[in-house]
Amino acid sequence: MSLEERLVTALKARGKKVTPQRRFIFQALEKESHRHPTAEEILKIVRKTLPDVSLTTVYNTLHNLVEMELLRQVDLGEGMTRFDTNTDIHHHLLCKRCGRLEDIHRQFRGVALPKEDARGFVVTSHQVIFEGVCPDCQTTTPTLKH
Amino acid sequence: MSLEERLVTALKARGKKVTPQRRFIFQALEKESHRHPTAEEILKIVRKTLPDVSLTTVYNTLHNLVEMELLRQVDLGEGMTRFDTNTDIHHHLLCKRCGRLEDIHRQFRGVALPKEDARGFVVTSHQVIFEGVCPDCQTTTPTLKH
DNA sequence: TCTTAATTTGAAGCGATTATAAATTAGAAA
DNA sequence: TTTCTAATTTATAATCGCTTCAAATTAAGA
Numbered sequence: 252m253s254l255e256e257r258l259v260t261a262l263k264a265r266g267k268k269v270t271p272q273r274r275f276i277f278q279a280l281e282k283e284s285h286r287h288p289t290a291e292e293i294l295k296i297v298r299k300t301l302p303d304v305s306l307t308t309v310y311n312t313l314h315n316l317v318e319m320e321l322l323r324q325v326d327l328g329e330g331m332t333r334f335d336t337n338t339d340i341h342h343h344l345l346c347k348r349c350g351r352l353e354d355i356h357r358q359f360r361g362v363a364l365p366k367e368d369a370r371g372f373v374v375t376s377h378q379v380i381f382e383g384v385c386p387d388c389q390t391t392t393p394t395l396k397h
Numbered sequence: 398m399s400l401e402e403r404l405v406t407a408l409k410a411r412g413k414k415v416t417p418q419r420r421f422i423f424q425a426l427e428k429e430s431h432r433h434p435t436a437e438e439i440l441k442i443v444r445k446t447l448p449d450v451s452l453t454t455v456y457n458t459l460h461n462l463v464e465m466e467l468l469r470q471v472d473l474g475e476g477m478t479r480f481d482t483n484t485d486i487h488h489h490l491l492c493k494r495c496g497r498l499e500d501i502h503r504q505f506r507g508v509a510l511p512k513e514d515a516r517g518f519v520v521t522s523h524q525v526i527f528e529g530v531c532p533d534c535q536t537t538t539p540t541l542k543h
Numbered sequence: 544t545c546t547t548a549a550t551t552t553g554a555a556g557c558g559a560t561t562a563t564a565a566a567t568t569a570g571a572a573a
Numbered sequence: 574t575t576t577c578t579a580a581t582t583t584a585t586a587a588t589c590g591c592t593t594c595a596a597a598t599t600a601a602g603a
Binding site: 347356364368369382383 | 490514515517519522
Binding site for chain 4: 266
């Protein structure tokens with residue numbers, strides 16, 4: 252089942268409407284997912300096709316998609332939220348100079364919280380964030396973006 | 398050397414002034430560090446002693462301390478930055494219901510990025526974030542705070 | 544004490560996101 | 574098909590965490 256079909260299925264299953272806005276937002280997400288776009292970036296792309304979409308609709312749709320588990324939210328303390336259609340478990344590699352973000356599709360053995368460290372928490376997931384400097388930023392003067 | 402002394406030393410070493418604001422902000426951080434307070438929380442505490450401190454000063458001081466490596470910034474995508482006087486390498490355990498945050502003082506062997514996954518990045522650090530539900534929130538109805 | 548650069552302060556500003564309320568529309572029912 | 578209505582979209586305003594700015598204050602060396 253294609254992602255687009257999964258969208259329609261998920262929407263109908265919840266009695267939600269299949270609107271052009273939702274279709275195009277989802278398409279943009281799919282196409283740009285590897286770059287982990289922000290809401291603003293998605294808005295810009297969708298407006299090429301639907302010039303009047305509002306930012307509010309983009310946010311609403313993004314939240315819907317997260318709720319329906321077709322989209323994953325990626326928060327790395329950059330000041331904005333990024334989105335990723337890849338909802339499989341994976342980790343991240345962040346360039347602390349330019350913000351470039353890469354997926355790491357690899358399981359790390361040994362990353363489990365021993366009971367004596369868990370303080371009674373029920374641990375449901377974990378995420379590893381690697382930080383460093385990407386190839387581009389290694390060759391340029393450190394002009395920090397954040 | 399106590400933390401307070403380390404503060405004074407670090408300030409003097411850089412020709413910075415030892416102001417009451419800086420002292421009290423640092424004291425508040427020390428006392429509250431285990432809870433990983435936010436700037437607003439620190440403001441509230443310091444105002445009990447210095448009713449006229451400004452939020453700007455709190456932010457300034459917080460940034461100074463991070464720069465001087467007496468404080469660590471913790472960004473977990475909650476929408477605000479938290480602070481931690483424990484600057485040793487450690488990981489985190491976050492309650493996704495109430496935001497309670499615990500330090501994990503444990504090294505996870507096997508968390509290293511193989512060259513073929515690094516895409517040419519120079520990796521300088523990594524952080525593991527465990528997510529789950531804390532003991533308190535396990536017994537109460539899921540009323541999400543964020 | 545005097546001097547001055549560092550610091551503090553309140554106010555204004557900013558970027559990301561959310562709330563609100565009126566207008567529009569998808570899609571079920573007639 | 575047309576009608577109806579709840580869901581959706583939109584523009585606008587508001588909020589939140591944080592930063593910038595310029596004027597007033599102050600730590601600390603001479």
